[in-house]
Amino acid sequence: MREVAERAGVSIATVSFVLNGTKPVSPATRARIEAAMAELGYRRNVVARALARRRTNILAMVYPALDHRIGSAAAEFFTSAADAARTLDYHLVLWPVGSDGADLRELVGQGLADGVVLTEVQLHDPRLAILQETSTPFTLIGRTAEPGGLSYVDIDFDATVDLALQHLHDQGHRDIALISGDPRFEDYGPYVRTEAAYLRLAKDPLVVPSANTPASGKAAASRLPDHITAVLVLNEYAALGAASTRTVLPLLMTPETAALSTTPLTYLRTPAAELGRLATQALIQQLQGAPTPTPHLLPATLQERP
Amino acid sequence: MREVAERAGVSIATVSFVLNGTKPVSPATRARIEAAMAELGYRRNVVARALARRRTNILAMVYPALDHRIGSAAAEFFTSAADAARTLDYHLVLWPVGSDGADLRELVGQGLADGVVLTEVQLHDPRLAILQETSTPFTLIGRTAEPGGLSYVDIDFDATVDLALQHLHDQGHRDIALISGDPRFEDYGPYVRTEAAYLRLAKDPLVVPSANTPASGKAAASRLPDHITAVLVLNEYAALGAASTRTVLPLLMTPETAALSTTPLTYLRTPAAELGRLATQALIQQLQGAPTPTPHLLPATLQERP
DNA sequence: TCCCAGGACTGAAACGGTTCAGTGACATCG
């Protein structure tokens, strides 16, 4: 940068001004500086910039990648969030951490990321405490049991289940079961909230668990009593298996997974891209000093069989 | 850091020494400094540290996430690479870029990442030129048409196809076809190299293309002449569909995808975790001044049906 | 003609660490 300044016959401060558009610079000098930068192949050092400004313009999406593999919904969160960040002049990277929070503590408060998008949120998530005690700005994709005051975006499970039941009812189904998730994940919001919504809304509720594999879904479906004519399925891979035996309606599926079905499928599409985008925008607003952003709850949307 | 130094009655240099173990410090002062750090809740600022040392200890895995979604193999690369990086005291993050290279150029040479792991490498990959002209250390997962002198890890397609044909031959199959990838991806190494290996090794070769979906794989399989008794399938999702009609042997599958099959599957497992690990290690060796690391070629390994 | 406002640019102090040439104090050696 000093070289650029010398070559253009100005001070480094002026170079900085044209780089950032911070202060007005006459067209003539601006041109000289830009020429000098081009000739020297100058690239500003983002680390030094980050140090001086006390922000890096980097956002970390933390994902417990060291534990679960990245699923199709997570991939969609990531892609759309990264995209949204880019249009707002931030970088969003996927930061792998274990789920225990040790790595998270290391990442945070060291000034590397300006803020954090937290995914795979548990109802009682120990990672929140870390973020709060280090006063790191953050937004959740998902939410805890008591998310009051937090910045989050999440699926509107009530509306989603309602939509699903309504749709099946319109098709003439009256006895509708739910194939839910593995009951061991009792602290996982989507499972708990979907079940709760279903139990509240369904006429004659029947819930059976299933792991997130086609085989498990198929087995669960075959255990259903005969009067059940249709079934909501929470896990997308379980839905794939169950679909071979019953009328199923997957509640949270991505188009990628739907494409894996051999028969065309009507399903509820996870609003993953929208959530990723909203989360990023909420986080950035927060960074720019907006007050507590209003949380967003989005329902999955009906995707009719082609 | 200055506060820590004052509280411990030493200079900031000494604090730095205990932080990094750079120089010997007497046990007594070390204890005082550590106490002071604990009391103040001090965390070193990684940005300042990176500026002073001219390296960030961050590695970027660049993935064209803005174009394709992240597949199961990519997820596995990422996870294992991040893990390997961690044990060597580096952080590896997933950096989303478009495939055109504009974002890559921005990322690189700005001093944010010490090195790059490049994925989804094309046979003629324009991104290589960018990395080379900015003299960024990098390692490929995959390889270009002429990878001489480059640091890379990749699948040994010859050995993989050989292993596959051998296995099917042992089972009594003599007429073995290949369901390959979408011919539009003519610059994609795995497709090209697998086909080449198959054409060279198979007795009476027959190649049919397929997109990476079960439906497409099934259609491709149904188009095969009757004397074909077994088929190698390149794309894992295509393999899922083809498996319902023929004896198939998927060439590059991940366990996650295999779990989606309703019937148990014998398949060749992509050595994704190993490749991710090796790539990271090669990159870090390079950063630490080792000469050109020797490339690694790994075959997929046979995973017998349970 | 003089004064003053405003625009364009400069100098130097941060930002928070790392690193290296020194500085004492103390032990060792001839």
Add this chain to the structure above:
DNA sequence: CGATGTCACTGAACCGTTTCAGTCCTGGGA
């Protein structure tokens, strides 16, 4: 007893920007 090392620690330069209080110059108003 003086010279020489060794060990623990310090001071200050440096990493490459941003930022802010000034300085200088120009033009317009009185």
